Amino acid sequence: AQSHVLWPEIDRITAEQLHYARQGVGEGVWELFAEDGEMRMYKREEEVNGLVVDPLKAVHTVKGVTGFEMCHYFFSPDYRLDWETTIEQMKVLEKVSDDTMIFLQIHKRVWPASQRDALFWSHLRQVPDSRDPDAQNIWIVCNHSTEHHSAPEKSNGKYIRVFLTVALVCQTMIEPPKNGAQITRDDLTCKITYCSVVNPGGWAPASVLRAVYKREYPKFLKKFTHYVYDQCKNKPIRF
Numbered sequence: 001a002q003s004h005v006l007w008p009e010i011d012r013i014t015a016e017q018l019h020y021a022r023q024g025v026g027e028g029v030w031e032l033f034a035e036d037g038e039m040r041m042y043k044r045e046e047e048v049n050g051l052v053v054d055p056l057k058a059v060h061t062v063k064g065v066t067g068f069e070m071c072h073y074f075f076s077p078d079y080r081l082d083w084e085t086t087i088e089q090m091k092v093l094e095k096v097s098d099d100t101m102i103f104l105q106i107h108k109r110v111w112p113a114s115q116r117d118a119l120f121w122s123h124l125r126q127v128p129d130s131r132d133p134d135a136q137n138i139w140i141v142c143n144h145s146t147e148h149h150s151a152p153e154k155s156n157g158k159y160i161r162v163f164l165t166v167a168l169v170c171q172t173m174i175e176p177p178k179n180g181a182q183i184t185r186d187d188l189t190c191k192i193t194y195c196s197v198v199n200p201g202g203w204a205p206a207s208v209l210r211a212v213y214k215r216e217y218p219k220f221l222k223k224f225t226h227y228v229y230d231q232c233k234n235k236p237i238r239f
């Protein structure tokens with residue numbers, strides 16, 4: 001992927017999002033708006049040109065899966081329609097490399113707003129932890145809006161294009177069994193940070209957008225994490 005024209009942007013945005021995900025929710029004005037078991041979901045209320053673009057940050061802890069497994073199921077197109085309930089269609093426009101693809105997604109219409117689509121590159125990467133060099137247990141998927149010749153903005157003008165930056169950062173914690181036995185899924189914990197900023201791209205009532213985010217994001221993260229647990233529970237562990 002290093003040769004692709006997008007590579008410098010992918011490298012920069014992925015590094016930025018990793019740094020942003022690591023910032024605690026203590027700083028700044030994060031408002032807790034949803035809790036469910038170990039999941040905590042925060043938002044900041046922000047508007048750009050009168051459009052709601054509330055940044056979202058969720059933290060969650062899921063036992064029994066690794067960070068790689070969580071990021072793999074988030075990245076791979078093969079499973080997306082199993083857990084993403086807000087999309088009508090999904091297409092891989094370009095496979096840049098094994099760890100980088102360009103997606104076009106048509107999202108379900110949220111009445112009374114117009115229907116949206118999202119065009120973004122998606123990049124999966126294992127990151128060495130700068131603070132703990134031998135920690136090989138952090139994975140990130142970064143999704144960021146992009147252009148693409150086969151999905152021009154004005155192709156049919158049927159959908160308003162959203163602009164998004166999303167990061168899923170997952171860290172595997174292992175509680176080694178006392179008796180030196182082999183690691184099982186009971187010894188695994190995945191610490192998740194999910195960050196997203198979605199600019200709706202065109203006008204949508206602030207009240208509608210905030211209601212959608214409040215309803216959809218907790219549902220999405222809960223459904224996604226349960227889906228990955230169920231997919232992995234009877235399979236060999238993949239780090």
Ligand SMILES: CCCCCc1ccc(-c2ccc(S(=O)(=O)CCO)cc2)cc1CCc1ccccn1
Pocket residue numbers: 084086087105107110113114116118143162164166196198200204209212213216217220
């Ligand atoms: C009037 C509504 C305008 C915004 C509609 C919209 C469009 C796109 C997105 C969205 C959200 C998450 C991703 S992802 O994390 O990369 C996973 C891959 O799909 C990509 C796109 C969101 C939303 C807002 C509605 C909504 C909120 C949470 C979840 C789903 N939908």
